[in-house]
Amino acid sequence: MRSDELIGVQDKLPPHEVLRLLCVATGRQSVELQLGVELTPDQVAVFESLVARRLGNEPLQYIEGSVPFGSVEVAVDPRVLIPRPETEYLFELVVTMVSEPLVIVDLCTGSGNLALALKARFPNAAVYASDVSRDAISVARSNAEGAGFEINVAHGNLFDPIPQTVKGRVDLLVSNPPYLAEREYSDLPPDVRREPRDALVAGAVGDEVVRRIGEQIGDWMAPGGVVGIEVSEFHAWSVVDYFTDIGGTVLQDLTGRDRYVIGRLPFE
Ligand SMILES: C[S@@+](CC[C@H](N)C(=O)[O-])C[C@H]1O[C@@H](n2cnc3c(N)ncnc32)[C@H](O)[C@@H]1O
Incomplete structure (x- = not known):
């Protein structure tokens, strides 16, 4: 045929x-x-x-086995969330805000998409990534190895596994944390429900993880450091209050939804 x-x-x-x-x-x-x-x-x-x-209802990208993200190709399977175009747009936003970052942190790294695309863009930067899922850590490490990139991928809750030596020195911090509320999960399309639940649902409200990032972020950023976090359009303006110390504001995605908390620390 x-x-x-x-x-x-x-x-x-x-x-x-x-x-x-x-x-x-x-x-x-x-x-x-x-x-x-x-x-x-x-x-x-x-x-x-x-x-x-x-x-x-198996997601197309799991069948294909990889997705392009920035300049890298990232392997994906049911152990990790499939990177979305909205997250690629976050990547594009933040790279325009920094010149030569030396220390980059990606919290909730999943497949490692943001960490790897940033390492490709800024090869001289030390990149630290964390995730609470051991499965995700395995995928991210394998993706880093496949790309031939040295990034530090560590298992643990948000900043916990990031070395203390990096405190106060982070020039660029990105994260696409889980941000759905429990009650939103059952309304998701069946193929999205094939992705890891913990990558999607943050808790009863949905803003639990991003708030924890906001509470800790001030200790980690360098003067002039840039922060870019993907958030739910339903929480953007409430969670931005957790980022006021670092000059956070809300930006829209390409469809006009309030989807990113972006900030830059003063240069002192
Ligand atoms: C929305 S997915 C994002 C994955 C990837 N960064 C992306 O953009 O496709 C959220 C990720 O956060 C991880 N995660 C959830 N809670 C976490 C926590 N408290 N600390 C670190 N990682 C967490 C999940 O395991 C999942 O891999």
């Missing part, structure tokens, strides 16, 4: 998903597949098994 015919007849998934699954099944580029190449029976069988997985 030809790939273009197969794309035409598969109507249970959106065309872009069909094409991406066909790329996985064949190892070919999407443009070749759209133009039409002959597929082996084995390739068709693999493709059909991938379609069945996707129709069973």
